[in-house]
Amino acid sequence: MSKWSQFFIKNTGLGPYVWVVFYILPFYFIFRSSSPYEIALGIGLILLFFACYVMAFVSKKGWLVFFWTSVQILVSIVMTVLFGYVYFSLFLAFFIGNLQNRVAFFTFYTIHLISTIVTVNVGFATKNPVFITQLPFVLVCLIGVVLLPVSTYNKNRQDKLEGQLENANKRISELVKLEERQRIARDLHDTLGQKLSLIGLKTDLAGKLIDLDARQARAELDDIRQTARTALKEVREMVTSMRGDRVEDELYRVRQILKAAEIELRLEGDPTHLDTSLMIENVLSMCLKEAVTNVVRHSKASVCTIAFRPSRTELVLRVSDNGVGIAKNTVRGNGLRGMRERLEFVNGSFDIESVHGTTVVIRVPNMPKPPEKEEIRA
Structure with a gap:
């Protein structure tokens, strides 16, 4: 809702200045009078x-707008009754239409409409010859008093809404770009984090084996080279096509990194028959990657258990270890924050338990694939 101090639109165009030109018209009605006092009063x-009209446009305080507009209405009534000049009501109609505040607009519109109708009826009741001779113009003036404020107000309101819509579209575009940057950053963090962890572990292992078993050390170095190539390939594919990963494909990489870290993998459930959508499976695979990466980096565990427990309404993934438990700096890290953001996108959630090790419980809604896709896959 607009503030009371914001009564007018910021730009009213040339309208106020065009209306000022017509201030020459009332002098014709005034000089028809034979009394010099009436002429002086009219001038x-x-x-x-004119002064109130200008002051009302330049005023910034709410009560001043009320005051100057009320004086204009009184002047219009007196001019209509004494001189038969009803056309000030058109000035007021345009002025009232430019009021931005809804309450102020309807208040002044109602007062102005009633006062104009009453004064015109008074002019006809007193058989003012000026009203009789300009009857068609008086009727046109009454129509303008009814329609001009409403049309002007609606046009200004439409322009304002179009401006707000344009600003909202710009804001949405900026938010979409920001979200895309954050998503790419999360994907790069998860993809490169796992591969670099694997490279680090294999490098340490190769350093230990270089004097004990040169052949095994060379094999580890070959694995490091292949892992680096795989990481580079995945980053290129992710940036160019942003492809989705299957859980069973991610499990293959999980086995590699756990084996390199000398952590035993225990798998519960069947990851090949999850019966969920590709989007859910992609989010689940990225969360699995982050959870296992945290196990390798922080847990100091010897066993990692991954359990898939699908139900009719949700799919639960549990990643647990027998390590030292999760640390506070890990909970606040970018990886788990990115996991939470991904799960919120698909209406999922995750919990962390740190009793006898760490357990990450990931829940996502079970969204079955369409039947035709299942048949193609079969």
Whole structure:
């Protein structure tokens, strides 16, 4: 809702200045009067209306807008009754249409409409000859008083909404770019983090074996070279096509890194028959990668258990170890934060338990694949 101090749109165009040109018209009605006092009064009213019209546009305080507009309405009533000049009501109609505040608009619109209708009826009731001779113009003026404020107000409101919509679209575009950057950063972190951890472990192992078993050391170096090539390939594929990974493909890499870290893998459940959508499976594989990477880096465990427990409504993945438990700096790390963001995207969640080791419980909604895709895969 607009503040009371924001009564007008920021740009009213040339409209106010065009209307000022028509201030010459009331002098024709005033000089028809034979009384010099009435002429002086009429000129004073015109100058007062002009001053109030300008002050109302430049005023920034809510109560000043009320005051100057009320004076304009009073001047319009007096000019209509004394001189038969009803056209000030059109000035007010345009002015009221540019009010930005909804309450102020409807308040002044109602007061102005009622006052104009009453004063015109008074003019006809007193059989003012000026009203009789300009009857068609008076009717046009009444139509303008009814329609002009509403059309102006709606047009200004539409322009404002279009501006807000344009700003919202720009904001959405910026947020989409930001989310895409964050997603790429998470994927790079998870992909490179696992591969670099594997390279580090194999490098340490090769360093220990170089004097004891040269053949095995060369084999480890070959594995390091292959792992580096695989990491480079995955990064290129991820950046170019952002492909999704299957859980069973991720398990193959999990076995490699756990074997290199001399951690025993115990698998429970069948990862090849998860019966879920590719998007859910992709999120699950990335979370599995991060969970296992944390086991290798921080747990100092000898056994890692991965359990898949699907149900009708959700799929539960448990990654547990018999290590020292999770550390506080790990909980606050980028990896688990990225895991949480991915799971929130698919309405999933995860919990961490640190009793006799660490257990990461990942829950995602079970979204079965369409039947035709199942038949193609079979």
